[in-house]
Amino acid sequence: MRFRPLTDDDLATSPPWWEDRSLAADGWRNDETRSAVAVDGEQIVAAGAIWLSRVHDDRFWLEVVVHPERRRQGIGTALARHLATLRSRDLPFMARGYVDDESLRFAEALGARTIQTVPPARADLGARTALRSHAAVQPLAGADRSRVEAAFAELYRWTHEHWSPVRDAFETALLEGLWDELDVDASAVAVDASGRIQALAMTYRDTDPALIVAETVARDEPEGEHLVEGCIRRAMAILAHRGLSVVDFDGHVSDPHFLPALSRLRPSGRWFRLVEIPAS
Numbered sequence: 001m002r003f004r005p006l007t008d009d010d011l012a013t014s015p016p017w018w019e020d021r022s023l024a025a026d027g028w029r030n031d032e033t034r035s036a037v038a039v040d041g042e043q044i045v046a047a048g049a050i051w052l053s054r055v056h057d058d059r060f061w062l063e064v065v066v067h068p069e070r071r072r073q074g075i076g077t078a079l080a081r082h083l084a085t086l087r088s089r090d091l092p093f094m095a096r097g098y099v100d101d102e103s104l105r106f107a108e109a110l111g112a113r114t115i116q117t118v119p120p121a122r123a124d125l126g127a128r129t130a131l132r133s134h135a136a137v138q139p140l141a142g143a144d145r146s147r148v149e150a151a152f153a154e155l156y157r158w159t160h161e162h163w164s165p166v167r168d169a170f171e172t173a174l175l176e177g178l179w180d181e182l183d184v185d186a187s188a189v190a191v192d193a194s195g196r197i198q199a200l201a202m203t204y205r206d207t208d209p210a211l212i213v214a215e216t217v218a219r220d221e222p223e224g225e226h227l228v229e230g231c232i233r234r235a236m237a238i239l240a241h242r243g244l245s246v247v248d249f250d251g252h253v254s255d256p257h258f259l260p261a262l263s264r265l266r267p268s269g270r271w272f273r274l275v276e277i278p279a280s
């Protein structure tokens with residue numbers, strides 16, 4: 001078995017077993033984005049990629065897929081080791097999956113440790129009455145866009161700082177396309193008497209069902225739980241008034257104001273894990 005770079009020709013003729021995977025030609029963005037295939041004789045038996053996100057540069061995302069008839073022969077492990085040699089910086093790998101996914105068994109065999117847990121995410125919009133409303137909550141549609149962007153970037157920065165810190169100038173990538181994806185009418189902000197944005201519930205319309213991200217703008221925000229509840233309740237009310245019945249949330253167990261609000265909504269779904277995998 002040998003390894004070689006993954007090419008555009010490989011992608012054009014890719015077999016069905018790698019079609020839903022995150023793969024692109026070697027060096028697709030720069031030297032932080034690498035990919036390779038494992039070849040046995042003339043046949044491609046595995047493909048994989050590693051890349052640094054434009055928002056975080058603490059770990060390389062790892063993607064590996066092995067021909068279904070060639071699994072459990074060490075090929076996935078060998079390709080991961082080859083991809084480790086292609087890293088532009090000495091950083092570990094990162095992968096994710098639902099807790100019962102076989103892909104996480106593979107990651108664990110490579111020495112994975114959990115760096116973040118994502119709770120079940122789907123809630124009935126009718127459950128919003130379990131959340132307190134808050135007088136400081138307003139529609140996001142009326143807020144100044146540059147202030148919303150700054151508030152969201154700060155919310156994102158601190159909610160990731162202890163487990164996956166953002167990279168320099170992450171804002172550009174984070175905010176790219178935001179206003180196309182955001183449902184401004186179904187998003188909410190909490191604003192104090194001086195006009196400072198204290199909390200956000202941002203509703204994304206590019207998913208089905210809609211997805212809400214909510215937290216305070218500063219980690220230490222007095223009344224943070226109540227403010228986040230109020231923002232989420234308003235966002236959910238708008239969606240409910242449109243005749244929708246469920247919504248998804250995107251957050252982490254380490255989000256101190258979001259998680260208590262989510263727990264009141266009695267969400268359903270599968271737990272999700274983000275793991276770090278040693279690359280050397």
Ligand SMILES: CC(C)(COP(=O)(O)OP(=O)(O)OC[C@H]1O[C@@H](n2cnc3c(N)ncnc32)[C@H](O)[C@@H]1OP(=O)(O)O)[C@@H](O)C(=O)NCCC(=O)NCCS
Nearest residue numbers: 063064065066071072073074075076077102103105106109
């Ligand atoms: C996950 C995947 C890449 C593993 O490839 P592989 O070539 O079978 O992996 P290896 O043979 O190197 O397995 C190494 C170890 O991982 C663990 N492992 C791999 N697949 C497993 C599975 N389906 N169930 C439980 N453990 C598994 C085992 O401990 C295995 O060692 P063992 O065979 O001696 O018990 C392959 O199953 C696949 O392509 N799955 C679909 C795509 C995917 O989920 N990719 C993961 C993204 S990182």
